[in-house]
Amino acid sequence: MSDMRLLVIEDDSDAAAYLVKAFREQGFSVDHAADGLEGYALASEGDYDVLIVDRMLPKLDGLSLISSLRAQKIETPALILSALGQVDDRVKGLRAGGDDYLAKPYAFSELLARVEVLARRKAGFGGEETLLRVADLELDRLSHKLTRAGKDIVLQPREFRLLEYLMRNAGKVVTRTMLLEHVWDYHFDPQTNVIDVHISRLRGKIDKGHAVALLHTVRGVGYMLKEDPDGVGKGDEA
Secondary structure, three states, X not given: OOOOEEXXXXXXXXXXXXXXXXXXXXXXXXXXXXXXXXXHHHHHHOOOOEEEEEOOOOXXXXXXXXXXXXXXXXXXXXXXXXXXXXXXXHHHHHHOOOOEEEEOOOOHHHXXXXXXXXXXXXXXXXXXXXXXXXXXXXXXXXXXEEEEOOEEEOOOHHHHHHHHHHHHOOOOOEEHHHHHHHHOOOOOXXXXXXXXXXXXXXXXXXXXXXXXXXXXXXXXXXXXXXXXXXXXXXXXXX
């Protein structure tokens, strides 16, 4: 799994759009299902880190959806969102197989924190690599901390996600199309300069002031993150 992936199962189009946009701004890859059956199908087939499940869904309600997943031995952490916030409601949600329960209305900051906890828990149980290293560059997926030669580097969410993808594919050529699909979550003209802009900013943050460049342009193909790759230019252009 190359990205932190969420599945939002919410039938209210405005609420769903808000959640998808907010989580993507935080660097997550997000899919959306508009009803319980679609959500069940996606959750059954996709490799997600966390499911965000509205309790009241058409076609298949949220608790039945989660119970069905658990019966199929699918243990993806699930956070239930519901306007029903009484103790009995929360108990029912947890007993149905939910890992957390958040009553509406809620603050996005709290939802984000709860999702991050569930994602960390899954990473810990699954043995997923959380610390990525390329030469003296280290990225911690859980704390969102980046250092090079021991010095902290501050990245914006999109830059962090871009670098994470490059580090997970260190030593391999990553094409522009791959970056658009995995970092931006949607398809558009590969000739757009959005990638060039972000690569340039990222290069300035991780390579500037260091004798050895790590982020390289493979002319006409894409980019590579590697220390002194043979036959690759020294990263002097985006």
